[in-house]
Amino acid sequence: MNRSEREAAVRRIMEQGTVAVPPELCADAVRHGDRLLRRWRLVRRVLWLLAWAAAVAFAVWAADAHPWVEPPSQTTPPVTGW
Template sequence: MIRAEREAAVRRLMGERPLPVPTELYQEAVRHGERLLRRGRLARRVMWVLVCVAAVVFGVWAAYAHPWADPPSRTTPPTGGW
């Protein structure tokens, strides 16, 4: 099919009256969309809760472990040579 034929076919399709959508299909699509939105909202809330819990756990660990401090030395410096 050459370009002119494709354009003519598209114009013919666009010029026709659109087919009506069955009401049960519309209602099913609305229910499906609402379900997807609820799942997405729930997933975002769960992720925010997990992020907050992780931040609190990290804060408690950091307050207890002091990861920024140098660990105590396990050996003594050499005392000879003076």
């Protein structure tokens, strides 16, 4: 389909007139949008809850394991009895 054929097809479509829109289309779109908003809001809340739980779990682990402290050396035994 070349450019002139496409233009002719577009003109035919535009000359056909408007199509009647079903009256319940707007209400259906609003309901669908509300459903999507509620779903995304729930997903965001769950993700924030998971992030908060991960932060708390990390803080508890770090407080117990002390990962910032260097582990004791295992290469030489401690010197005792001097």
